[in-house]
Structure formats: structure tokens, C-alpha cells
Amino acid sequence: MKPKSSVAVGPVRQRDRGEAGPFRLEAFLPYLLSVAANRVSGLVARRYEDAFGITIPEWRCLAVIGEGEPTSASGIVERTAMDKVKVSRALASLQAKGLVRRAPHPTDGRLALISFTPRGRTVYERIVPLALETEREVLAGLSAAEERALRAGLLRLLARLEALERAQEGD
Amino acid sequence: MKPKSSVAVGPVRQRDRGEAGPFRLEAFLPYLLSVAANRVSGLVARRYEDAFGITIPEWRCLAVIGEGEPTSASGIVERTAMDKVKVSRALASLQAKGLVRRAPHPTDGRLALISFTPRGRTVYERIVPLALETEREVLAGLSAAEERALRAGLLRLLARLEALERAQEGD
DNA sequence: TGACTTTGGTTTCATGTGAAACTATCAGCG
DNA sequence: CGCTGATAGTTTCACATGAAACCAAAGTCA
Numbered sequence: 001m002k003p004k005s006s007v008a009v010g011p012v013r014q015r016d017r018g019e020a021g022p023f024r025l026e027a028f029l030p031y032l033l034s035v036a037a038n039r040v041s042g043l044v045a046r047r048y049e050d051a052f053g054i055t056i057p058e059w060r061c062l063a064v065i066g067e068g069e070p071t072s073a074s075g076i077v078e079r080t081a082m083d084k085v086k087v088s089r090a091l092a093s094l095q096a097k098g099l100v101r102r103a104p105h106p107t108d109g110r111l112a113l114i115s116f117t118p119r120g121r122t123v124y125e126r127i128v129p130l131a132l133e134t135e136r137e138v139l140a141g142l143s144a145a146e147e148r149a150l151r152a153g154l155l156r157l158l159a160r161l162e163a164l165e166r167a168q169e170g171d
Numbered sequence: 172m173k174p175k176s177s178v179a180v181g182p183v184r185q186r187d188r189g190e191a192g193p194f195r196l197e198a199f200l201p202y203l204l205s206v207a208a209n210r211v212s213g214l215v216a217r218r219y220e221d222a223f224g225i226t227i228p229e230w231r232c233l234a235v236i237g238e239g240e241p242t243s244a245s246g247i248v249e250r251t252a253m254d255k256v257k258v259s260r261a262l263a264s265l266q267a268k269g270l271v272r273r274a275p276h277p278t279d280g281r282l283a284l285i286s287f288t289p290r291g292r293t294v295y296e297r298i299v300p301l302a303l304e305t306e307r308e309v310l311a312g313l314s315a316a317e318e319r320a321l322r323a324g325l326l327r328l329l330a331r332l333e334a335l336e337r338a339q340e341g342d
Numbered sequence: 343t344g345a346c347t348t349t350g351g352t353t354t355c356a357t358g359t360g361a362a363a364c365t366a367t368c369a370g371c372g
Numbered sequence: 373c374g375c376t377g378a379t380a381g382t383t384t385c386a387c388a389t390g391a392a393a394c395c396a397a398a399g400t401c402a
Contacts, residue, residue, distance in 0.1 A: 030211045142324060
């Protein structure tokens with residue numbers, strides 16, 4: 001049997017802002033965020049794997065390629081928050097699976113232009129609905145307003161993190 | 172230099188719900204969630220590591236131990252959403268660092284009761300304020316209402332995921 | 343032109359991870 | 373008691389990860 005998969009969010013009464021009280025992991029935002037993200041990623045990964053034999057890094061590459069403009073590996077790095085090692089490996093795997101192909105860039109010999117093979121395009125067109133359906137399924141517990149608020153909160157968080165990281169960099 | 176760390180959330184206009192439009196990774200909730208969680212975890216991990224030489228799994232163990240009730244490794248597993256392998260290793264490491272100690276359970280020879288060493292308690296008492304400060308810092312971009320909404324959304328999501336996983340299990 | 347730096351991308355290596363196998367104890371039942 | 377199955381916890385093994393080293397092709401500047 002799988003390890004008990006409850007989040008142990010138990011009876012979370014509002015942390016009393018007046019007196020400190022003991023630290024409660026289940027109310028700690030980084031923890032909540034991490035658990036939620038891992039669970040969602042796990043669910044999504046299982047589905048992509050079962051249906052198409054694709055990993056999440058590979059899926060992210062497909063998603064960027066599917067957006068239209070021809071890209072190179074570094075273009076994908078910029079649009080996916082993945083490091084170049086991960087992208088390099090994901091593309092190699094997609095190529096090995098015959099879903100993606102690389103053409104030499106006409107004027108810059110360092111770049112390789114990535115594009116779908118016909119099979120790659122087909123997989124992309126089939127995986128997008130699965131992705132959207134999974135997203136809807138996961139969000140089914142939230143009202144439209146709650147969903148908007150969640151998205152907005154995440155975007156705020158991301159903006160804030162970028163600011164923090166930029167600040168940290170100037171050491 | 173580090174890989175460009177922008178999230179490429181760019182000009183995200185609301186996805187037009189009427190006509191499908193191309194799939195946009197930056198509006199895909201699992202992606203947003205994953206990026207946000209990884210960024211936050213990275214920030215938190217760096218701080219714990221720099222200040223106390225502690226990893227996130229180790230920190231989670233300390234947090235549970237610090238909650239008061241005497242626990243065993245399996246108790247920690249239940250309260251942290253970590254699998255038992257991770258907990259086992261984190262505890263071994265904490266013990267090697269002299270922050271935690273194990274006493275045999277009086278009546279059940281399989282369990283080991285985990286508790287702080289004096290140094291462990293000191294580290295715990297110092298790391299909690301750092302954790303809370305980091306949380307505040309990350310949330311500084313959000314109003315109180317937005318923060319509440321974000322937390323609520325994450326909790327809803329977690330509840331929903333548990334339901335989904337439970338449903339999936341009965342295969 | 344030829345050094346020197348920068349950039350795109352891959353490979354290496356050391357580390358983290360979890361599924362599954364394993365050990366040891368316990369609990370139930372004859 | 374002694375078997376059988378569950379539970380606590382560790383170890384093994386195969387794989388994912390990312391920092392740093394690396395290679396090749398462009399730019400830069402004298």
C-alpha cells in the first residue's frame with residue numbers, strides 16, 4: 001500500500017497573530033505550496049506518461065514548440081523555467097522518440113531550430129486537451145472567483161520572487 | 172552567470188474562454204504552481220543551508236519534533252507528506268549532526284522515539300524565526316486578503332487532490 | 343588576420359530520489 | 373507456543389537532477 005497520502009492539514013485554525021504559538025508546518029506557505037505542487041505534478045506526470053510516454057520536461061518543450069514561433073533550445077530555456085541541461089535532455093529524448101527534429105540555423109551555426117515531426121504534432125494536439133482537462137479536474141473544487149484569486153496570488157508570488165532573487169544577486 | 176531566471180509570464184492576457192486559442196504554458200496552473208513552489212523552496216533551502224547547514228527534509232522533521240508530542244519516524248511521515256525513505260535519511264543525518272536522538276519505545280520495539288538534543292532544540296528555536304521571516308518576505312507582495320485567498324486556494328486544491336487520488340486508488 | 347570573450351548546447355560527476363526488497367518486531371489466531 | 377500477516381524502519385538499485393567542465397561556433401577588438 002502507498003504511504004498514507006494525507007496532507008495532515010487537520011484542524012487548521014487561523015494561526016493566532018497575537019501570541020506566537022508553536023510553529024505549525026501545515027500553515028507554512030512554502031510547505032503548502034511544495035506539497036500542492038508535488039501532488040499536482042505527480043498527477044499530471046502519471047497521465048502524460050500513461051497516455052503518451054512523455055515526461056513533464058518533455059511536455060513543456062512540446063508546449064513551447066506548439067506555440068508557433070520557431071525556437072531553439074535556448075528559446076525553450078527562456079520560456080519554461082527549466083535549466084539548459086534539462087531542456088537538452090528532454091529534446092534529445094523527444095528526438096529519439098521521433099517527435100521533434102532539429103534543423104541547422106541558416107546563419108548561426110550554434111543554434112538548432114526545433115520543430116515537430118508529423119507524429120510530434122499529433123501528440124501535441126492530443127496532449128493539450130488532456131492537459132486542459134486535468135487542469136479543470138484539479139480546479140474543480142474551486143469557484144471561478146477562487147480560481148482567479150489563486151492564479152493571481154501565484155503570479156504575485158512569482159513577481160515577488162523575481163524581485164527577491166534580483167536583489168540577492170547583487171552581492 | 173545563472174540561467175535566465177525570468178518566469179516568462181510576459182503579457183499574459185486572460186485566456187479567451189470563448190475561442191480555444193493556442194495553449195499557453197504560462198497560464199497552465201500545474202506549471203505556475205510548480206515554478207512558484209520550486210522558486211520558494213530554492214530560496215528557503217538556500218537560507219537554511221547557509222544559516223544552519225540543514226536541508227528542507229531535515230527542517231520538516233525538526234518542525235514536527237518541535238510541535239511537542241513525542242513522535243516516531245512514522246509519525247513524522249504522516250505529518251510531512253514525505254515518504255519513509257526520505258524521513259529515514261533526514262533523521263539519520265540529523266542524528267549524525269547531533270541535533271536529534273532516538274530512544275527505544277518502552278513497549279514497541281519497532282518504534283524509536285525521536286527527540287531534540289539540546290543543540291537540536293537551539294537550532295529549532297533559531298530556525299523558526301528565520302522560516303517565518305522568509306515566509307513574510309515572500310508574501311510581502313500580497314495584501315492580507317490576497318494572502319488569505321492564496322492559502323485558501325491551496326488548501327482547496329489539496330483537498331481536491333486527495334479526493335482525486337482516493338478515487339484513482341480504487342482501480 | 344588572430345587572440346579573447348561570449349553564447350548555444352552537451353557531457354561528466356557527485357548527489358538526491360523513490361520503488362522495491364529486506365530485516366526486525368509485533369499482533370492475531372490455530 | 374508457532375505460524376502468518378502487518379508494521380517500523382533501513383538498504384539497494386536504477387534513475388533524475390544540476391553545477392561545473394567542456395566543445396564548438398560567433399562576436400569583438402586590436
